[in-house]
Amino acid sequence: MPTINQLVKKGRKKMMVIPMFDQYEQQCNAAALAEIGVKIVRKIDAGFSGHLQDWLNAQNACDYHFVPNTAEVADKIIDLVK
Numbered sequence: 001m002p003t004i005n006q007l008v009k010k011g012r013k014k015m016m017v018i019p020m021f022d023q024y025e026q027q028c029n030a031a032a033l034a035e036i037g038v039k040i041v042r043k044i045d046a047g048f049s050g051h052l053q054d055w056l057n058a059q060n061a062c063d064y065h066f067v068p069n070t071a072e073v074a075d076k077i078i079d080l081v082k
């Protein structure tokens with residue numbers, strides 16, 4: 001079985017997130033993560049243990065590919081403020 005580090009390097013990691021309530025950025029991040037297969041739990045309530053158990057038992061992991069583009073983003077910001 002591969003380690004977490006090996007999965008992360010291959011772009012696969014099992015994730016579950018609980019976005020903070022009434023925080024717009026958290027909700028946007030959760031929506032984006034849901035699109036790549038991340039399990040989103042909206043609140044910790046009586047049903048949370050079931051969500052957690054289902055997630056622990058699931059074999060799936062989300063797929064993602066992040067392109068390192070820090071220099072490109074910095075250049076665009078600098079161009080905007082010129």
